[in-house]
Amino acid sequence: MKRGASIVLYITLICIGYYGREGLCNTEGGGATPPERSEGPGGATPGKIPRLTVPESIHSFGQIYRGEKVQHHFLLKNAGEAELEIKKVRPSCGCTAAVPSQNVVPPGGEAYVEVTFDSKNFVGKVTKTVMVDTNDPSEPTHTLTLEAFILEEVAAEPSRLTLGQIRQGEGRSLKVEVKSPTGMELKVSEAQSSSRALEITSIEKQADGLYAIKLEVKKDSPAGRFDGDLVVRTNSPRQPIITIPFFGEVVSDVSVFPPQLSFGLVRRGTGAVRQLLITFHNPGVRLVRVEVASASGGFPTEAQSALSGNPPQAEKVRETGPLPAEVFSLRRDPEGGSSSAPGGENYRMDVVLSKEAPVGRLEGSLEIHTTSISQPLITVPISATIKE
């Protein structure tokens, strides 16, 4: 038996519910709840049982083009003596829709499951399944399998742009090639980038019918993360639009993660901790201090540096505002602390939301002061929502 067929067989076996030697069983709901019982439809005659037979449980669409929606009808037969109830059809993913022609099949009767597969998000070999739950006691769940090999009429290479970190002042040029593996006469009419950080500098048709889209992250791009999509419009009827997601970060001397420190919903009196990662990309740059700053509608506080003292313990934020207690404070993470890396020092810090924080939405910011000329001050918004 070929390996592919063997796999399908095993998929089927597990869905049947029990597999041999060492005891493989599919325990729906696990040990916490009783297993589902298969019961016949209301009018099932005692002693008579339904029996599902499926002449072809596997269907191959063969080669199809990405973007095509293909359909197949799986024939189901009731070879039993009681009514077969089709309780549920469960496709394995959002790309597959499955609808039974009827919910009850009389003894000796037939029905079908219409399965539609949308190939827009796939390339290459794809296997999808649809589980059919029935009241056949010998096989409560039967698996229908769809196979396809999805070709692209238009392909972009790379299909995702993970740009990583780009040093500010260095910029980066890159290229996306758009081509038709099927040999169609491709035309790229337009390309758009959804972010100013990544600009399209040219779209060139090359001798072999391939289009080269040249892109650039400019040298003077501001420091920070950027992401978006490169949208390419083509003359392909199947793939008129190709979308290439991109993500990158322009780094200067320092980067901070997360870009915003949200605590979310916190019950009053419980407090919470979030971490902040400060990474130095320039060994000549140092951290001066980090402090909690006031915010509009928030609480004016004057913070002491979280890094001025050596012991890794919580440092106090001196209150000058109306709040009854400290709300946000900083401490070095006792485990993470600071460490040296090729670029410079890194800091992992805890930002602590006080148990005394009052009910309501609290907003403020963290101010990170460094010796960097280009990034002397980095501000990170901070927020929490306290609920009774």
Place this chain on the structure above:
Amino acid sequence: MIPCALLLLALLSASLQAQEVCLLFSGEERGYLEPCGCAKPLLGGIAKRHTFLKSLSEPWLSVSLGDLVGGDTLAAGHLRRQDELKAETLIQALKIMNYSIHNLGEMDLDMGLEVLAYLFPPGPVTLLSSNIRLSGSHPDTPYTLEIVPYKVCEVGAGLTPAPVRAGLKPTPLRIGFLGILSPTLLGPSPMAGVTLPPGVEIIPPAEALPPLIKELKDKADVLVLLSHAPLEESLGLASDFPEFHLVASGHGADHPIVINKDNTWVSTPGIKGKHLVLYRYNPDKGSGVIETVTLDERLADSALMLSLLDNYQERLKEEKLLSRVERFPLPRQTSYVGSRACSPCHPAVFQHWGSTLHATAYETLLKAGRASDPECAACHVVGLNYVSGFQSQDISPDLTGVGCETCHGPGSLHIANAHRDRPSGPSNISPLERGDKGVRKDRSKDLSLQDGYGKVSPEGCKGCHDAEHGPTFQLESYWERVKHPAETPISTAVVR
């Protein structure tokens, strides 16, 4: 006398038996924190998983097979920052559920090394990969990130009869985990999808595994390979490395699959944490039993996880993610006008629409506490990802719900066409527009014919009513619920 002897024998026998240990595997998380409330049945989610884990009586160890995020990045409402918040919430959940290991997946790498360093500080959940190495001196990897090549976990009492009889102290069972990330998933080709970040090196599994297996030979009683690879590649590794008791495969399989390949179990729990694979290992027998579990509606939601989900939703709100979704320009410089703008010319249709669930789809989301979630909002408002589309309830109140323009497209040109044909201008449009001879004239029909606006395709419904969010959707019956009433034909209704 005989029953007492049998009981004694049974008790003695039980005390000599090794305790089974349970290894539990969840597959690609793909940012699936909870099932969409529209789905039926509700499958998976961290709240059901936690309930199930708490129900286990034997010693257990849980392992994540990779890809904290990695849903459909091209889906409406998708935001990279939301993926990061999901990943952070999942890591919190994994810690609460006592996970020991997360095997690195390609979508984890795609988040970037800085995010990985943030998510995996030194702590209980170890980031594992036997064939991914970080260059220690590369300027692009200044982060303190540890990816371990293997991990040995001790679990249970692991008793064997011999040491018990000899009065020796029982020792726990040592499980040695190795993990690989398939090189086929990294690279520029469309098949791979994710580019290897600078400063990261990938080694072919066939080269990376042998020295580690050798190293673990005396350190572990049971060897498990976590394989973030397509199933066929995992099967190949099971054949090539018979030292493994189990290969837990975690990429690309939608449903649980279990295969015995050359006397090695190869299993996958499927995607999105909807199912789990349990490997119950009996130290006495030196073998295990595999079970798959579907996390369905019969499992109650864990209160602790529900509070974590509430926290996550509030973070989406605090970070105002809804206002940060990508917004694309609409074609032909059209724009959304809101459902109310349709009512003057289409009063009967507007009234009928108001009685459907489409009209109150945003209220449904508000009630569920998910109105600040861009991924949810995309199907409960009009035009979230477009310029002039929904921004907030305050800014664009007429674009809440599944409005007219969700199905029919942006309506500005259609209205402009109507005005062009009407010298009286927009301010004079009324629900009962008088014709020349006192005849009520409904212009909807002729306008639709003129500019071709308004045609809908059933395919459009499937954008939201897909298998993940509306598996019970059937076009014919659902269509009846939203089908518009016939509009009054021109020249037939005389206004009294």
